[in-house]
Amino acid sequence: MDPARPPRVPTRRRGEALTGAIGLATLEELARTSFEELSFDKIAVAAGTGKAALYRRWSTPAELVMAALTDPATGFGDVPAPPGTGTLRGDLIALLSRLAGALEEPRGRALRPLIAHRHRHPELFEHVYRLVIRPHLEVLLTVLRQAAERGEAAPERVTERIAALGPRLVTLExxxxxxxxxxxxxxxVDEILLPLLRP
Incomplete structure (x- = not known):
């Protein structure tokens, strides 16, 4: 090593590492406060970067929130396939347990203020519903349809209202x-959903 050369200074995070840090900081800040209190200033400090890094990628906090929620690394990312346990009970427990776990993470806790105050930001909530909530509801509907084909569920009970009941109860809990x-x-699952769906 050349003694005349100064020690190498660690480079700043870039690319996916920086985007991931910003996304996680966004969700943690949103979960801790509210969307009204969210700002690029606070997020930049929490992510350990400058505001310019945020403004280069997103125009508004709403855009940043949606990017963080749909990012596979920090948010809900790609919608998982149905569990395929072979039974309705097994599939429902797997899906709702997955939701319960997510609600304890920053991505899940960040959903709380968005859902609770959806009337204040209807356009943002519409994006959240379309890109995050609705795709996962479709997975549940697929599980119910498969159960109806196997004879485990009454076809007339395979409705969006009943499919949404499980996630709503888990979220309330x-x-x-x-x-x-x-x-x-x-x-x-055993006391509410299966009795509702049983043929």
């Missing part, structure tokens, strides 16, 4: 207790 016990998920 998370709001009330800040945690969803695995036994609670099983109880929701």
């Amino acid at each position: 998370a709001w009330e207790h800040d945690h969803v016990d695995p036994h609670e998920v099983e109880a929701l």
Whole structure:
């Protein structure tokens, strides 16, 4: 090593590493406060970068929130395939347990203020519903249709209202207790969803 050469200074995060740090900081800040209090200044400080890095990529905090929520690294990313456990009970428990886990992470906690205050920002919530909530609801509907084909569910009970019931109950449990016990998920499936869907 050349003694005349100064020690190498670590380079700043770039590319996916920087985008991931910004996305995570956005979701954590949103979960901690509210969308009204969200700003590029706060996010930049939390992400350990400058505001210019944010302005180069996004025009508004709303754009940044949607990017973070749909990013595979920090948000909900690609919609998972149906669990394929072979039983309706197994599929429902797998999907709702996955949701319960996500609601304890920054991506899930960030959804709370967006859902609770959707009337304040209807356009933003519409994007959240279309890009995050609706695709996962479609997976649940697929699971119910498959169960109806196997004879485990009554075809007339395969509706969006019943498909949405499980996620709503799990979300409410998370709001009330800040945690969803695995036994609670099983109880929701066994005591509420299966009796509703049974032929």
